Amino acid sequence: MNIKPLGDRVVVKPIEAEEVTKSGIVLPGTAKEKPQQGEVMAVGSGEYIDGKKVDLEVKVGDKVIYSKYAGTEVKLDDQEYLILRQNDILAIIE
Amino acid sequence: MNIKPLGDRVVVKPIEAEEVTKSGIVLPGTAKEKPQQGEVMAVGSGEYIDGKKVDLEVKVGDKVIYSKYAGTEVKLDDQEYLILRQNDILAIIE
Amino acid sequence: MNIKPLGDRVVVKPIEAEEVTKSGIVLPGTAKEKPQQGEVMAVGSGEYIDGKKVDLEVKVGDKVIYSKYAGTEVKLDDQEYLILRQNDILAIIE
Amino acid sequence: MNIKPLGDRVVVKPIEAEEVTKSGIVLPGTAKEKPQQGEVMAVGSGEYIDGKKVDLEVKVGDKVIYSKYAGTEVKLDDQEYLILRQNDILAIIE
Amino acid sequence: MNIKPLGDRVVVKPIEAEEVTKSGIVLPGTAKEKPQQGEVMAVGSGEYIDGKKVDLEVKVGDKVIYSKYAGTEVKLDDQEYLILRQNDILAIIE
Amino acid sequence: MNIKPLGDRVVVKPIEAEEVTKSGIVLPGTAKEKPQQGEVMAVGSGEYIDGKKVDLEVKVGDKVIYSKYAGTEVKLDDQEYLILRQNDILAIIE
Amino acid sequence: MNIKPLGDRVVVKPIEAEEVTKSGIVLPGTAKEKPQQGEVMAVGSGEYIDGKKVDLEVKVGDKVIYSKYAGTEVKLDDQEYLILRQNDILAIIE
Known part of the structure; x- marks a missing residue:
């Protein structure tokens, strides 16, 4: 990466909806057009909370559910x- | 979970409106289409308030009332x- | 409760407009459709103000005037x- | 009170526009429909500014000018x- | 005052556009309808910045330029x- | 000043687009109608950042590029x- | 610079989409009209986070991906x- x-x-x-079904999770409705589940490939250096840098809660390898339409796609x-x-x-x- | x-x-x-009636609580109006009451199955690690992480007020097992249209549905x-x-x-x- | x-x-x-009149207070205009006065039945644990939890100013039993259209109705x-x-x-x- | x-x-x-004229102050334009001047009858416990409660600047009895359309009317x-x-x-x- | x-x-x-011209300053365009220049007649007690009250930068008597459409007119x-x-x-x- | x-x-x-070209900088598109480059003639007393006043980064005499449509024009x-x-x-x- | x-x-x-392909990265869809990838040529003095100035995370020479439609173009x-x-x-x- x-x-x-x-x-x-x-x-x-992103993990395609088909794979999702196998692991027992199904996302509702428009999930086929836009998966809402994926695997974390890389994480940033952390976020500032009241002036202190705090590590992110997610780690590389985590399977996550994310908000529809969030983020930017890159190839x-x-x-x-x-x-x-x-x-x-x-x-x-x- | x-x-x-x-x-x-x-x-x-979410708890369906029918179950709600049994426990003595009835939610008004459009409650049948979209229940506003449910049971907490899992809670996050807490929220940051002025730089300190604070435990959530709700616990697993709590019956809660929530805002209509709030949140994201997953199956x-x-x-x-x-x-x-x-x-x-x-x-x-x- | x-x-x-x-x-x-x-x-x-909520206190219906009729009761309100008896106590000498009349709310103007559309008050009949939606009362703006009521009695406090339960209060939350407090609010965070700059990282410190502060007790609410209202107590159970207080008669209060509230903003029209504010809040969520439950039965x-x-x-x-x-x-x-x-x-x-x-x-x-x- | x-x-x-x-x-x-x-x-x-609120002080009606007619009274206002006597005290030498006239509010412009639509002032007749909605006076923008009044006398303070009661003040709240203060406001929180960076976590400290600060007394209000206005006192009971003050004559004040306020923003048009601000606030909520009660009778x-x-x-x-x-x-x-x-x-x-x-x-x-x- | x-x-x-x-x-x-x-x-x-407010200082009318005509007076402005004499002092060597001309405000562009719609300035005639609504002057953007005036003399400070009174200042408030200061503003809170991170919990400390700070004196205003303008003083009574200052000639100032202000944003168009800002503020409230009183007579x-x-x-x-x-x-x-x-x-x-x-x-x-x- | x-x-x-x-x-x-x-x-x-503001520096007109013609002058800009001479110094080797050309601003794109609608730059002719509204220049986005100019020389700093005066700076304010600084800005408050978390309660401390901090000097501005620009100085009198600096050539600067600014956002289109920003600010207020005065003559x-x-x-x-x-x-x-x-x-x-x-x-x-x- | x-x-x-x-x-x-x-x-x-900005790096044109053609160059991007060579380095193994392809940006999707409308990328040809507006590249979303570029090389950092200069960085600012840092950003204020809770009153302390913090160095930027990007350095001159970094290849970066940026949000579509962000920023201001200059020639x-x-x-x-x-x-x-x-x-x-x-x-x-x-």
Whole structure:
């Protein structure tokens, strides 16, 4: 992985809805057009909270659910990634 | 439960309006289409308030009333859940 | 009363305009459709102000005037209540 | 006076434009429909500024000019009052 | 002058465009309809910046340029004044 | 120069697009209608950052690039100036 | 390079989509009209975070991905540059 997100940003590789079904999670409705689940590929250096830099809560390898329409899509070596703020990540699936 | 919400987020399992009636609480109007009451299934690690992390006020197992249209719906093992910010939870029913 | 509001929220039982008239207070205009006066039934644990939790100014039993259209209505044992933020309460009537 | 405003709120008794003229102050334009001048009848407990509660600058009895359309009208014993935030008060007339 | 503005507010007596020309300053375009220059007649007690009250930068007697459409007009003894926040004052003309 | 801007404001004398070309800088598109480059003529007393007053980064004499449509135009002795907040200044040209 | 950006701003030289393909990165969709990738040419003096000035995370020479439509375009010696806030930079490509 050669993208280093800035600050509180996270690079996520979306997981297609089909794969999601196998792991027992199904996302509702328009999920087929736009998956809302992915794997964290890279995390930023942290976010500033009242002047102190705090590590992000998500780690590389985490499976996460994120807000629909959040973030910016980029393509790298023919794979699509999403650059999100950690705040757009709703939960980690364990 | 295998979803771990981030920060000040909470996973809630909505309670259908029928069940609500039995416990003596009836939600008005459009409540049948969209329940506003549920049970807390998982809570995030807490929220930052002026630089200090503070535990959430709701706990797993709490029955809560939440704002209509708040949060994001996800499906897990054929059960629908709602991921809300604690701020969208109005009250705990005891 | 079995609703415990969160944080700076308050549960209010609205007082109908007719009752209001008896106590000498009349609310203007559209007051009949939507009363703006009520009695506090439950108060939240307080609000955070610059990192410190501060008790709410209103207490259970206070008669209060609140902003029109503020808050969320819930029904409990056939009685309608309103869950408001303390900030939507304008004044206490003594 | 039996209304106790909350926090940084102030109860003002509007002064009709006619009275205003006598004291030498005339408010322009639409002032006749909605007076912008009144007398302070009650003040809240103060406002929080960076975590410290600070007394309001206006006192009971002050003649004040306030922003048009600010605040909420309430009727008490057949007299109309206005509940304003202190921030909606522009100036004290001495 | 018998108006005491609150907080960071300032009472300004607008200077008509004609007078402005004499002092060598001409305001562009719509300046004739609404002058943007005036003399400070009264200043508020100061503004709170991070919990400390700070004196205003403008003083009584200062000639100032202010933002178009800013503030509220009031009439006092047949003279029109403007009550502005100091933040709406762009510069002092010396 | 007899204008003293307040706080974080700066007085800039716009440089016409023709002059800009000579110095090797050309601004794109609509630059002819509204230049985005100018010389700093006066700076305010500084800006408050977390309660401390901090000197502005630009100095009198700096050539600066500023945001299109930012600021307020004033005319002084037949010369047009722009009063900007420092935050509307993008860069200094050295 | 003779542009010194202010504060948390950064001057970026956009990289055309063709060059991007060679380095193995392809930006999706409308990328041809507006590249979202560039090289940092100059960085500002830093940004204020809770009253302390903090160095920017990007350095001169970094290849960065930035938000579409962010920033302001300027032309210098026939080369187009973009002046962005660091917050509009999503990630560094290493």
